[in-house]
Amino acid sequence: METRYAFELSGEHPTIPRSEACALLEICSSGYAIVSEAERCLVVEAGDLDRSRLGFRMAMTHRVVEILAEAEPSPEGLAEAAKSLDLPAKTYKVRAKRLGEAPLGSDEVERMVGSALWKRGYRADLKSPEIEIRALVTEEGAFLGREVARADRAGFRARRPHLKPFFHPGTMLPKLSRALVNLAMVREEERLLDPFSGTAGFLVEAGLLGIRGLGLDVQEGIVLGSRSNLEGLDCALMVGDAARLPLRDRSIEGAVADAPYGRSALIQAGSRDELLAGSLAELRRVLIPKGRMIYVDDRPVGESIQDAGFEVLETHAERVHRSLTRQIFVCR
Template identity: 25%
Template sequence: MGEIFVLEYSQDIPEASLYEIANFCVLSGSELIYAENGIALISGSVSNISDSAFVKRISRVIEIKDRQEAISGESLPPGKFYVRFLDGSDCHGSSLESYLGGILGGSGRVSFSSPDFIVRVYHLEKWYVAIEIFSGNSSQFEKRRAPRRPFFSPISMHPRIARFLVNVSNAPKNGTILDPFCGTGGILMEAGSTGRQVVGIDMSLQMTAGAKLNLKYFGIRDFSIITGNFLEVEIPNNIDAIVTDLPYGRNSPMHRQDILELYRKSMEKFGKILKRGSRCIIAVSDLQMLPGALPDFTILKVIDNRIHKSLTRHYVIMERR
């Protein structure tokens, strides 16, 4: 067994969080040992998990004990620190932190203002002493929310969801992601922020101009934005994955029959663009629109996200056959 890491993840959409973490593990050859109540244990590598949409914190385990009394702190590096405790079993409170600091040798070494490292202790089936190596900053997503962009549409996907869809597309870091209905560029911004090249298409000149403005504003330079009908546009032959929020009733003037036909023709073209084994990730609001439109794809996973009483978004993860 390799190094063990503890991940703390958001439970806003638990199914999405766990799928993303498991997908990262598959890509890195790591093993997901445990995942429950917002805490996951991984054996192996955590490379690229800092790009996660939902992982809030990563800590490297330095000590595993069956009982809290057995914790010694002998593996702690020199320097000042403070302790934070999280109980996945809900049988201890945060008041245990001062006790843990003591048995970890914190006398004269505890500093909340200028620590050299942060010790995180987790109680699951066993006791895990770990050193924090990554702490996510939710503001990175908040600053790219629609109202904070130079150009935005009121109906826009949250950056965290867009990042999740990009991550599970499995496009390589230097690969190219296509969003054929890019709108103001929300998905492209998250793909570009993780080092991918991006291609966006939209019929609206206003939207493509706005998408370019947004991408430049957030420091993304490696992009191509095309104004036109996706079904008629010639697509570059270097597309590694397709990630898109398909037009739907709430933000499209099209009638249902027209949307059904658009879905069918779009999926047909997606199949021609992607190589076998590549992924196509779509967001839809009505799964009944998809049957009969997927002859070239295998559905790997569908994740539901209830936005409010009358709207549920479905994130469909597919692989080209």
């Protein structure tokens, strides 16, 4: 049986949160359909959703609410929605989130829904409620229900690159790393390859999800240092060349590759174009049929990716600073 859910998406990126949510729905449910979309809110119908697995994996979705009632974003609409809620006779608290240009603020929504529940005979308890009602309000609609999944935002903060045992400037933040691992749609116990592993940020996030990670880097010192970041995780690192992978054909379920930018690429590979072509050919060889690859570069290399035999499913741009914008290609 399908249930309706509202995903409260992060505002940290304009396109990746929605794509990550859809990838996770593919992984964590028996099937889904998008019902509606608004700024920072995705409403879907999904069957057999593994809620704990979803919450454990997600990075750029703040929370997921199982929708029990929905209405127009107006005082009258909220009152009607609150009247229709089928709740047990327990104490409650209402928490609301205004998304985008919604016409009602969070405090207003909490008061309106709380008042309607109080009039129905429910008793509020703001400190230790037995039930917490979540309300997500957008410009197009209001959604009331129960929170069923929440991202571990504190965990991402604790894993910021400079707090890890081994650090190198320019490392991608763990929340984005986790989102890209999810976009690769690799499941638990499957293998994820990072052919430019650096300080192993992708592998850390993959390992925490129960994915078997494998990373390569051409610099022995980087590999030795990065092993300390992977302690306790089912991940392996080796010194190696992304254009000559020591792996069997069709042996890897997914890959995330953040190609090196600048002088290191020129020194190690002769030219960046040479490195691009060689790494793409090898990734095409070692990935299973229909396996996903996330390729990150600071150049628009989509045509080269297609020439290497991949289908580009999505592209995203992530501005790092004035002189660097990452181009993110989701490929199959």
